[in-house]
Amino acid sequence: MSDPLKLALVGCGAICRFHLDGIKESAPRIQVTAAIDTDSEKAQNIATETGAQAFTSLEEGLAQGDFDAVDLMLPHDLHEEIALQCFQAGKHVLLEKPMAPTLDGCARILAAAKEAGTVFMVAENAQYWPEIVKARDLIHAGAIGDILTARAGFVMEFDDYWFKEKKPWRYEKQRTGGGVVIDGGSHWIRPLRMWLGEIDEVVAALDYPLAQMEGESLARALIRFQSGKVAAFDAMMLETVLGPDPWWRIIGTKGEILIDGGFTGGIRVFDADHREGMQVQAAQGYAKSFGPELHDFSLAVLDGKELEAGPEYALGELRTALAMYRSAESNRWEKVWT
Numbered sequence: 001m002s003d004p005l006k007l008a009l010v011g012c013g014a015i016c017r018f019h020l021d022g023i024k025e026s027a028p029r030i031q032v033t034a035a036i037d038t039d040s041e042k043a044q045n046i047a048t049e050t051g052a053q054a055f056t057s058l059e060e061g062l063a064q065g066d067f068d069a070v071d072l073m074l075p076h077d078l079h080e081e082i083a084l085q086c087f088q089a090g091k092h093v094l095l096e097k098p099m100a101p102t103l104d105g106c107a108r109i110l111a112a113a114k115e116a117g118t119v120f121m122v123a124e125n126a127q128y129w130p131e132i133v134k135a136r137d138l139i140h141a142g143a144i145g146d147i148l149t150a151r152a153g154f155v156m157e158f159d160d161y162w163f164k165e166k167k168p169w170r171y172e173k174q175r176t177g178g179g180v181v182i183d184g185g186s187h188w189i190r191p192l193r194m195w196l197g198e199i200d201e202v203v204a205a206l207d208y209p210l211a212q213m214e215g216e217s218l219a220r221a222l223i224r225f226q227s228g229k230v231a232a233f234d235a236m237m238l239e240t241v242l243g244p245d246p247w248w249r250i251i252g253t254k255g256e257i258l259i260d261g262g263f264t265g266g267i268r269v270f271d272a273d274h275r276e277g278m279q280v281q282a283a284q285g286y287a288k289s290f291g292p293e294l295h296d297f298s299l300a301v302l303d304g305k306e307l308e309a310g311p312e313y314a315l316g317e318l319r320t321a322l323a324m325y326r327s328a329e330s331n332r333w334e335k336v337w338t
Helices: 014-026 040-050 058-064 076-088 103-116 130-140 186-196 286-303 311-330
Strands: 005-010 030-036 053-055 069-072 092-096 120-123 147-157 199-207 218-225 230-238 248-252 255-259 267-271 274-281
Touching (some): 014 040, 030 058, 040 053, 069 076, 069 286, 103 120, 103 311, 120 286, 120 311, 130 186, 130 248, 130 267, 130 274, 186 218, 186 230, 199 311
Parallel strands (some): 005 030, 069 092
Antiparallel strands (some): 147 248, 199 218, 248 255, 255 267, 267 274
16 A cells, blocks of 8 residues: 555545645645546646546546545435445545435445445545534533533525536435435534434424525424434525524533534634633634545555544434435424434
């Protein structure tokens, strides 16, 4: 195994920029040696920037490229097919969330990963989001006492940054597996699991105000954890003007942790000594999660380090989303793990 790890970036669209910047900033043991995209211009742009080889198909890259691992950043409906190809070629695989749009697809991917015997990681970058990690540490240190409840609010004005393609795949339910809950909502569900433990059941309602999106663009839900605690979850992408709102609130017996809204929000603690709020970490934000994520992947491959969260753990966000979809149809609480 080469050190640094030779990595192919597969899918050179919007999220690739975050991954590449993260590698440059915080993953010194990764060398990008291949850029693969069906859009030759996108692949070549990344190749020019990194000194990598450019390819317009995975088959071409596997046949001619020099890399030991792949970073798969593709539409959800392609995850299973491409991941299986990479495992069959003996590659280590970092796969963007969700693992697949269906549990059956996930099971096939996990089986292929086990058979290949290579490192497999699902890229849920919220696991490394600086504000999320700091909140977890504060909770474990007892900063706000025992947790009573929490609220996660993935609520934002519609932004075409993620919809730049001529026919954006995120508009198509068949390609995504749903809407905002199964896609961006996972970044808000993972922190709740990190802070409050595993989820037991959910009850949810969906709506479709974003006309161009087939899947839901609005969801409101309650999440009950195995501990019995309950949190609120909102997922909304709306074409309107929104006021400021924290993205997470964690309420305990001694105070509250608040993570400000926006991709560069900071973290504050409110308690008896700081009723106006005390900033405990300057804003770092969403973009700062990708470097540690990719560094963790490289250490798992190169040094055998255990991942911060194994691929099976990522089933929790998918199962929660699917349970919300079932709940919207049944109008009742739905179990996540049965």
